Amino acid sequence: MDDQKKNNYIAPVIWGITITSLIIALTMTAKKAFAAIVPNQKIRGCDTHGCGSFGASRGGRKHEGVDVVVTPGTKILSPIAGKVIRHPFPYPGDIFYKGILIENEQYSVKIFYLNPTAIQNTTVKQGDVIGVAQNIASKYSPGMTNHVHIEVKDRTGKLLNPTNLFT
Incomplete structure (x- = not known):
């Protein structure tokens, strides 16, 4: 094989590191x-009551979070380290459905449709x-896919699309 063809198969080297190894290292450490x-974990698709993706239409407004498909009774894990601020309710006047608000120095995460076990403060x-x-689904109908709803804000209060924040 002549030198021209050999060079086509050699990865470029930057400071003694090949581009390929650099990409692998960044991917593994990111x-x-x-x-x-x-x-x-799977984001709820569309069912008879709408779609679970961020920004999905909710009549005159947009869905402000994502819905993660769950089976009732499933243990829900904290997506971040932080402080449990409070246990909010998604529906005014309905104390059956509950949520949890967790905050840290970067994010505020609200999750609805779970019975909180983590204690406030x-x-x-x-x-x-x-x-x-x-x-x-018991609130709406069997046509509703069971899920928990997750809303995320940054430290300035700006609503974020959590879809790409998950591992």
């Missing part, structure tokens, strides 16, 4: 901000059990 809240680690999924 960490997403959020841990999955359930094993095999305590600190949780990423991956700690923070609650148990409720049966949201």
Whole structure:
């Protein structure tokens, strides 16, 4: 093989590191901000009550979070390390459905449709059990895919699309 053909198969070297090894190293060390809240986490698609993606139409407004498919009774894990601020309610006047608000120096994460087990004003680690999924389909109909709803804001209060923040 002549020198011209050999050079086509040699990765470029920068400071003694090949581009390929640099890409592999960056990929392996890059960490997403959020841990999955359930094993095999999946965003709710569309069902008879709408779609679970960020920005999906909700009549005159947009969906401000993502819906993660769960089975009622599933343990929900904290996506971030932070402090449990409060246990909010998604529906005014309905105290059956509950949520949890966790904050740290970067994010504010609100998760609805779970019975919180993490106590208000305590600190949780990423991956700690923070609650148990409720049966949201019982409020709407069997046509609703059971899920928990996650909303994320940055430290300035700006609403974020959490889809790409998860590992």
